[in-house]
Amino acid sequence: MRSEKFALGGAIAAAFGAGLCCLGPVLFALFGLGAFGAASIFESLRPYLLTVAGLALAFGFYRVYFRCEQCAPGEACATVPVSKVNHAALWVALFAVVAFALSPYYVGYIAAAVVRQKQSAPVAAAQSGSLETVTVAVEGMTCESCEVPIKAALDQTPGVRAAEVSYKNGNARIQYNPTQTNLDKLKNAISATGYKAR
Numbered sequence: 001m002r003s004e005k006f007a008l009g010g011a012i013a014a015a016f017g018a019g020l021c022c023l024g025p026v027l028f029a030l031f032g033l034g035a036f037g038a039a040s041i042f043e044s045l046r047p048y049l050l051t052v053a054g055l056a057l058a059f060g061f062y063r064v065y066f067r068c069e070q071c072a073p074g075e076a077c078a079t080v081p082v083s084k085v086n087h088a089a090l091w092v093a094l095f096a097v098v099a100f101a102l103s104p105y106y107v108g109y110i111a112a113a114v115v116r117q118k119q120s121a122p123v124a125a126a127q128s129g130s131l132e133t134v135t136v137a138v139e140g141m142t143c144e145s146c147e148v149p150i151k152a153a154l155d156q157t158p159g160v161r162a163a164e165v166s167y168k169n170g171n172a173r174i175q176y177n178p179t180q181t182n183l184d185k186l187k188n189a190i191s192a193t194g195y196k197a198r
Helices: 002-030 039-066 084-101 103-119 144-155 183-191
Strands: 132-139 160-166 171-176
Touching: 002 039, 002 084, 002 103, 039 084, 084 103, 103 144, 132 183, 144 160, 144 171, 144 183, 171 183
Parallel strands: none
Antiparallel strands: 132 171, 160 171
């Protein structure tokens, strides 16, 4: 049973790694840990990690349901029947892998909820002076969850009145007070999250 447990653990770990490209930024924002710039690295590894997870699960299912030893009953090579706990663990691992594999399709809703939660905090008093609006191209976003750390970084930048980040458009639209900040500082705030501001 050790090989089955290793396969299940490997499958879940590989699937978790594959899901970090989208889940990582949301988790970091939820726990207030700042940026998760490694998202693009996990995005490039995603197909390989999902392949490893699929192969490990296939091995686990083979070992639990289809393996057939050519032994007479009572001999040393006879296998011990697989327990119900191990069957359940295999199915839980399958659902976990599927959940991580499908994360790009639902994590946008979670990211939107995180942004709404952060926006529900009391808004600072309106800044004096005239405001300017600029749109900055952002490279490296792989899904909607990447918007969360960029928006959080911009919201914390002195002089920024409002920020809208769009994965679909690949940019950030920022309203700011030019007496308190400038375009270079805004780009630096975005780049500090691990994404590239152009």
